[in-house]
Amino acid sequence: MHATTRRSIFTNNKKAYLFIAPFFIIYISFHLFPQLFSLYLSFTNYKIRGGTVWVGLRNYSRVFADNRFWQSIGNTALFWLMTLPVQMVVAVVIATAMSNLPSRMRGLLSGCYYLPVVTNLVATIFVFQLMYDTNYGVINYLLSKLNMAPIPWVTNPSWARVATVLLITWKGLGYYIVFTLAGLMSVDRSLYEYANIEGATSFQKIIHITLPSIAPILLYQAFTGTIAGWNIFMEPFLLFGKTGGPLNACMTASIYIYSEGFNNLKFSSAASMSLLLALITSVFATLQFRLFRQDKEKR
Amino acid sequence: MSGLHIGSKRINRVFLYMALLLFALVAIFPFYWNLLSAFRPVERIFTYPPKLYPSDFSLYNFQRLSAYFPQFPRNILNSVMLAVCIPFLSILCNSLAGFAFAKMHFRGKNFLFGVVIATILIPSASGYIPLFIEMSKLRLVDSHLAIILPAMAGAFGVFLFRQSMLGVPEELLEAARIDGAGDLGMYVRIALPLIRPMLITVYISTCIGVWNEYFWPFIILKSESKLTFPVVLAGIQGLLFEAPWGVIMVGALILAVPTLIIYLSLSKYIVPDIFGGSVKG
Numbered sequence: 001m002h003a004t005t006r007r008s009i010f011t012n013n014k015k016a017y018l019f020i021a022p023f024f025i026i027y028i029s030f031h032l033f034p035q036l037f038s039l040y041l042s043f044t045n046y047k048i049r050g051g052t053v054w055v056g057l058r059n060y061s062r063v064f065a066d067n068r069f070w071q072s073i074g075n076t077a078l079f080w081l082m083t084l085p086v087q088m089v090v091a092v093v094i095a096t097a098m099s100n101l102p103s104r105m106r107g108l109l110s111g112c113y114y115l116p117v118v119t120n121l122v123a124t125i126f127v128f129q130l131m132y133d134t135n136y137g138v139i140n141y142l143l144s145k146l147n148m149a150p151i152p153w154v155t156n157p158s159w160a161r162v163a164t165v166l167l168i169t170w171k172g173l174g175y176y177i178v179f180t181l182a183g184l185m186s187v188d189r190s191l192y193e194y195a196n197i198e199g200a201t202s203f204q205k206i207i208h209i210t211l212p213s214i215a216p217i218l219l220y221q222a223f224t225g226t227i228a229g230w231n232i233f234m235e236p237f238l239l240f241g242k243t244g245g246p247l248n249a250c251m252t253a254s255i256y257i258y259s260e261g262f263n264n265l266k267f268s269s270a271a272s273m274s275l276l277l278a279l280i281t282s283v284f285a286t287l288q289f290r291l292f293r294q295d296k297e298k299r
Numbered sequence: 300m301s302g303l304h305i306g307s308k309r310i311n312r313v314f315l316y317m318a319l320l321l322f323a324l325v326a327i328f329p330f331y332w333n334l335l336s337a338f339r340p341v342e343r344i345f346t347y348p349p350k351l352y353p354s355d356f357s358l359y360n361f362q363r364l365s366a367y368f369p370q371f372p373r374n375i376l377n378s379v380m381l382a383v384c385i386p387f388l389s390i391l392c393n394s395l396a397g398f399a400f401a402k403m404h405f406r407g408k409n410f411l412f413g414v415v416i417a418t419i420l421i422p423s424a425s426g427y428i429p430l431f432i433e434m435s436k437l438r439l440v441d442s443h444l445a446i447i448l449p450a451m452a453g454a455f456g457v458f459l460f461r462q463s464m465l466g467v468p469e470e471l472l473e474a475a476r477i478d479g480a481g482d483l484g485m486y487v488r489i490a491l492p493l494i495r496p497m498l499i500t501v502y503i504s505t506c507i508g509v510w511n512e513y514f515w516p517f518i519i520l521k522s523e524s525k526l527t528f529p530v531v532l533a534g535i536q537g538l539l540f541e542a543p544w545g546v547i548m549v550g551a552l553i554l555a556v557p558t559l560i561i562y563l564s565l566s567k568y569i570v571p572d573i574f575g576g577s578v579k580g
Binding site: 017020033034094097101109110118121123125130227234277 | 315
């Protein structure tokens with residue numbers, strides 16, 4: 001018996017390749033290959049029916065000179081900055097408040113907060129469009145009760161951005177709350193008792209115990225949230241279509257890439273843009289690690 | 300003085316509860332509004348002031364469903380079929396690889412796992428254009444296979460399964476081997492049952508994810524009979540001069556209700572444990 005065990009530990013178990021084969025065949029054909037193909041596309045003027053020519057960096061120089069692309073990058077950055085930090089801060093506040101509640105109450109509230117996360121976005125968009133309606137929408141009706149003038153949610157460029165940000169926040173906040181709360185609940189309670197003995201204020205407790213303990217979760221949220229934020233597509237696309245709404249105010253980079261690629265069939269220029277976007281995304285995503293490490297050093 | 304202090308604390312607490320409840324109300328209000336509008340005659344949806352409570356109950360919007368979505372049962376069936384198949388196939392594919400990476404020994408293991416980890420965060424958005432070209436070369440445009448195949452393999456899934464299968468005790472595998480089980484036997488009879496809670500979690504969240512998926516089906520599917528329901532519903536708005544809001548609200552309800560039911564009945568598998576700490580304290 002021992003001999004067989006030994007063999008399986010120290011020698012090359014060829015059966016393992018059969019175990020990993022299904023995954024790797026599909027992963028390479030439909031995930032890795034498209035990425036490499038995208039790189040190739042970006043150096044050509046690709047035509048689906050043949051006649052593709054190598055053009056070197058011409059796509060990239062064209063993209064760099066394309067004002068609409070940089071506008072869409074600006075819009076994307078705006079959405080990222082208006083949603084992610086707000087969601088994370090609000091989530092920490094709400095989760096902290098919830099952590100002192102009786103557990104039944106906590107479960108009920110987090111159940112409510114998480115509902116939007118699992119809901120279909122298409123359904124969400126339609127309901128929000130109805131609620132955002134300037135003349136008949138329930139949001140403007142409720143605002144009128146507070147003596148506020150009707151807001152042109154989807155027809156004014158600035159308000160269209162606000163409307164998109166509110167929708168993204170409504171949909172995503174529960175995710176941040178529930179994960180932050182899970183982190184808070186696993187913080188060692190004796191640390192707080194010790195701090196109480198030392199006479200720490202609740203603000204000091206938050207700064208010196210709570211935040212450092214949940215820093216890994218916050219880092220994870222900032223990191224994945226940055227990747228998702230820079231690739232934001234669905235919400236503004238479903239709200240406003242491929243034009244990005246009034247004056248293209250909500251035209252994000254992904255929407256622009258989509259319309260160049262799938263509508264104007266400029267596959268190559270779209271591929272170079274999406275690689276640039278991936279580059280920008282990874283710069284900002286890795287920057288999160290820097291940000292959080294500096295926080296730790298300051299402590 | 301101390302009495303006053305307790306009093307202000309209590310007031311704070313009341314404010315806190317109110318604020319949390321208000322947030323909860325905001326979170327569920329759109330669902331309520333969806334439900335209300337779906338059962339309202341369409342001319343009542345656009346009246347001012349809007350009625351915040353149920354009124355003018357009507358099933359008219361439901362009766363009009365097939366007029367606006369001629370292939371409605373078919374579209375729902377497509378959605379359900381994908382939402383059932385894809386989680387199963389992706390779990391199979393990813394957990395087999397995860398098991399090999401966790402418990403088997405072979406040449407190139409570290410390198411291959413490194414490839415999986417290094418590519419885990421490539422945003423899939425940048426792959427849609429080349430993937431579309433690839434699918435059109437493979438003549439898979441307008442087929443469900445074009446949705447199923449890419450969804451079967453995921454780097455994060457392999458990572459997840461490898462991590463959880465690392466925890467499968469060697470002694471159990473050893474015992475199974477003595478009983479004459481091969482590698483496949485150990486995977487089926489020891490590893491999979493031990494990670495059952497995670498299997499359920501991954502199945503449910505993948506299932507919800509596929510049901511909610513809009514973009515790729517929208518890109519790759521063309522014929523009405525193959526479309527999934529979210530794509531059909533989202534497509535109705537541009538088609539007609541005036542959007543049939545009553546029917547749209549029914550469609551939104553149909554999209555939302557299954558995930559709500561799954562979520563409400565199985566939330567302990569979806570949401571991380573928020574009760575753990577209270578026992579510890």
